[in-house]
Amino acid sequence: xxxxxxxxxxxxxxxxxxxxTLAMALAxxxxxxxxxxxxxxVEYRRVPVLRQLVVAYKVAFKGVPMVVVIFLAYYGLPSTLxxxxxxxxxxxNGHSTPNxxxxxxxxxxxxxxFQAEVVKxxxxxxDTGQADAAYSLGxxxxxxxxxxxxxxxxxxxxxxxxxxxxxxxxxxxxxxAIEVVDIFAQSQLTAALNFYYLxxxxxxxxxxxxxxxxxxxxxDRTERALRVRT
Amino acid sequence: xxxxxxxxxxxxxxxxxxxxTFTAMVAGFVxxxxxxxxxxxxxxxxxxxxxxxxxxxRSVPVVLQLFVAFYGLPVFVDIFGAExxxxxxxxxxxxxxxxxxxxxxxxxxxxxxxxxxxxxxxxDSLGYSFRQKLLCVLAPQAVHIALPGYGNAIIYLIxxxxxxMYIGAADVMATAHLVMERDYxxxxxxxxxxxxxxxxxxxxxxxxxxxxxxxxxAKFAPRAAPARATLMASV
Numbered sequence: 518x519x520x521x522x523x524x525x526x527x528x529x530x531x532x533x534x535x536x537x538t539l540a541m542a543l544a545x546x547x548x549x550x551x552x553x554x555x556x557x558x559v560e561y562r563r564v565p566v567l568r569q570l571v572v573a574y575k576v577a578f579k580g581v582p583m584v585v586v587i588f589l590a591y592y593g594l595p596s597t598l599x600x601x602x603x604x605x606x607x608x609x610n611g612h613s614t615p616n617x618x619x620x621x622x623x624x625x626x627x628x629x630x631f632q633a634e635v636v637k638x639x640x641x642x643x644d645t646g647q648a649d650a651a652y653s654l655g656x657x658x659x660x661x662x663x664x665x666x667x668x669x670x671x672x673x674x675x676x677x678x679x680x681x682x683x684x685x686x687x688x689x690x691x692x693x694a695i696e697v698v699d700i701f702a703q704s705q706l707t708a709a710l711n712f713y714y715l716x717x718x719x720x721x722x723x724x725x726x727x728x729x730x731x732x733x734x735x736x737d738r739t740e741r742a743l744r745v746r747t
Numbered sequence: 748x749x750x751x752x753x754x755x756x757x758x759x760x761x762x763x764x765x766x767x768t769f770t771a772m773v774a775g776f777v778x779x780x781x782x783x784x785x786x787x788x789x790x791x792x793x794x795x796x797x798x799x800x801x802x803x804x805r806s807v808p809v810v811l812q813l814f815v816a817f818y819g820l821p822v823f824v825d826i827f828g829a830e831x832x833x834x835x836x837x838x839x840x841x842x843x844x845x846x847x848x849x850x851x852x853x854x855x856x857x858x859x860x861x862x863x864x865x866x867x868x869x870x871d872s873l874g875y876s877f878r879q880k881l882l883c884v885l886a887p888q889a890v891h892i893a894l895p896g897y898g899n900a901i902i903y904l905i906x907x908x909x910x911x912m913y914i915g916a917a918d919v920m921a922t923a924h925l926v927m928e929r930d931y932x933x934x935x936x937x938x939x940x941x942x943x944x945x946x947x948x949x950x951x952x953x954x955x956x957x958x959x960x961x962x963x964x965a966k967f968a969p970r971a972a973p974a975r976a977t978l979m980a981s982v
Contacts, residue, residue, distance in 0.1 A: 690808035729806030
């Protein structure tokens, strides 16, 4: 029932989907980190109305499973895009939006809610005494942010950011429902051709675990290299 | 679209969804306790196996874990020569239990370690056995630290139960697909919105229950308890 000979060809075929998956994960990671940082800044600075909106956004996107959000985007995004582009007078057929764009938008919307939490935690870990010290030395707000806060906040956020990168990698596997081929979808396609399902899925498991190991190693090394020695 | 027909139909699949959730919750908790015990006690080979299991549960997508359970269980059953009893529901419960156990172990272990070092030492110096130390000293304090993380784990479990439809279990999502197809896929967006509300309500209920226990357990908390839940999604 379990065939070892099929593992190597399967591995070769499934590895072909790794670069695309990593690229998509990177795109979602960058976009969601930018949006999440904006959300976190809104909460950190306590901007009146926006703050409540951010909280509502986070509640909405944390309570709903990602599959549901992906399906909502799949059926809702094309017409929304078409409507938005028609407002500015551009003629665009929303239904020609490629599926991977839909997936990236849906995942970015979901993960941004969690990234906001990560960045907020990192911002809160910042020692306010250092801000006072910087102000007493005549730093401007932008200087304080760039020279004192940012280097420390980034280091504090690295473990959580690595974690969220893995979350994105895993979340991309839900894309097979809307025909985006990542590692998991590729293993399914490979299995469908030769009917060795368990073998193909185990190969995918090994690939995912290897990527997770690599990501943690990279994160640990970067953190150790960047941490200010005290 | 007739909501008064659709919602009862969706709710008719809710018992199975909740049954899968609760079974996975209980089985996952037991698994997590076992895995955590092995991991904190550092027994040579078994600890490494437990580590491997936890990293499998945490770094592999839940869909993939479900498929591995679905296709792996018959092979496993075959080795022991038992009859093939595996239904999608059983595979879903197994897959989700394994996932939940691994995730929860990574909540329980930090909670165990976060109890102040002095408490461990005090219990050891008074000659407590590992079991006594755990039950009388560490557990009450660790529960308070672990509860926020536990609440997250439960919410992610509820989210991930939505994935069991891919291996053919007839949960709420699968029923929603049936309903949509019966209406010639006209109301997909609306149906998913209803599902979103349904899952939000489930998560809210779970969160309120955990929150109740969190407030109750506060009396065991040391003065400055580092109760911080890892607020990260889990797919």
